[in-house]
Amino acid sequence: MNRAIPAAIITAIGLGALASFKSTSGLPAKSAAAIVVPRTTVPATGGPPPTHNSSPATSPATGGPNTVAPPTAPTATTPPTVAPGPGPTVAQNRTIMGDPIDNQYGTVQLRVTLQGSRITNIVATQMPDSHQRSLEISQQAEPLLQQEALQAQSAQIDIISGATFTSDSYAQSLQSALDRSHG
C-alpha cells in the first residue's frame, strides 16, 4: 500500500487543487522543503550532526567476541544524512483529511498537506491508544510512516529498511486523502 503512494502523487500532477486552504499542519514550509532532494542528486554525506560531534574512528581491538577475527576491519565514518536540496517552486499548500480507518486496535485518520502534488506533511488526527500494544503502535507508527511517505518521493526511494512498525490503516487513510486530493 505504501508503494502506491508515489503513483498516486504522479496521477495528481496537473490536477487542480480541490481543497485550497492553507496548511494547518505543524510542519513549517521551510522544514517541508528541507526534505526535498532533487531527483537526480545522489544523497551526499552530511557534515557533523547537530547535537554531538562524531567520535573519532576507532580501530577495533584484535579478536572477535565469539569467533575468529574478521578478515577486514570495519570503517568508521561520520553519520550520513541525505543532504537537503533546493525547495520546490512555490505552490499552494492544501490540506486534506483521509478517511477514518478502523482496525483491531482503534481508528486511524490522517491529515495530509500537499504543496502542488507533493506531500509535505502527514499528521495523524486519530491514532489508537486504547491499550498497551496499541499505544506502542501509535507512538511509533506515526513518525516512521510519515518519514516513509515523505522520503519515498523526495529521494526516489522504492523501499525503506528500518525497524518500522506500521499500519495498513495508516496507508489506507493516506491513500484516501490522496485520492480526494485529485477528486
Added chain:
Amino acid sequence: MIHEPGVDRIRRAEEQWGTVISVDVRDLVDDRVVDECFAFFRRVDDLFSTWRPETEIMRIGRGELRRADASPEVDEVLGLCEQMRLESGGAFDITAGALPNVPERPGRAPLDPSGLVKGWAVAKAGEMLRAAGATCFFVSAGGDLVAVGHPDEHPTGWRVGVQHPWEPEHVAAVLTITGSAVATSGRYERGDHIIDPRTGRPAAGLASVTVVGPDLAVADAYATAALVLGPDAGMRWLAGRAGYEGMGIADDRTVVTTAGFDRYRI
C-alpha cells in the same frame, strides 16, 4: 490489490505481524501467487506469533507441544535459530525472554524467534515469486526485504533507504539492491526491546544495524546479533560473516560499516 490496466505490475500491502507487508511485482505473473504469499504470511503468524497463546511457538514455549510434533516450518525456523545462536556465541538467542531478570512486557515469550522469522518468511515469499516466474520484484515486511531485478525507474537496482534512527525526515543511507536481502534491527522501533541474551539486559551502544546479504533470515538474525554485541564487537563480528555486509549506527552517532558495504551505496 492494485492492478493497473496496461501495466504489468502487481502491488499489494497487508497488515500482518503488527507491521505492513508489501509486495511489488513488475512482471506479468499470475497474481494468484501473490495471494499465496499472503496466505503463507497468515500461516506464519498462526505458527509463530508471540502475541497469541495458541500458536505453536507459544505452545512449545510452555512445554505443551514437542518440537518433534510441531509443523515442519516451526522445526525449520527453530533449527535456523539454533545455528544463529551458535554462530553468534549466544548473542542471538530466542530464549532471552525467559531470563528471570527480563521485565514483563506485551509480546514477551519464553521462545521468541521474531528476530529471524520475519526475514525467513519474506525470503520464502521471494522464492515463491521466483518460482512463479517473477524476475523483478520486492517483498518487504516492516523494512526487512528482498529486492530482485531492475525496476524500470531504477535500472541499476531497487533503491532502498535505510531509516535514520533519530532524524525522522532523513534516511541514513540509500542503497542500490538487486538480488539481495536487506534487514535492519533497531532499538528505536519499540524502545529498548532487544534483550542481550547473555545478561538479560537491553542491548546498548548501537541504535540500528542494517545487514545486506544473500539470505534474509540470516541477515535478520545477524542484524539482531550485531545490535546485541554492540558497536565494536558487533561490527567486528559482522565483518567476519562471509557474503554479508553491514552498517551500524551507534548511539554516539558514529556510523560503522564493514569494508564491502559501500558497494551497495549510491
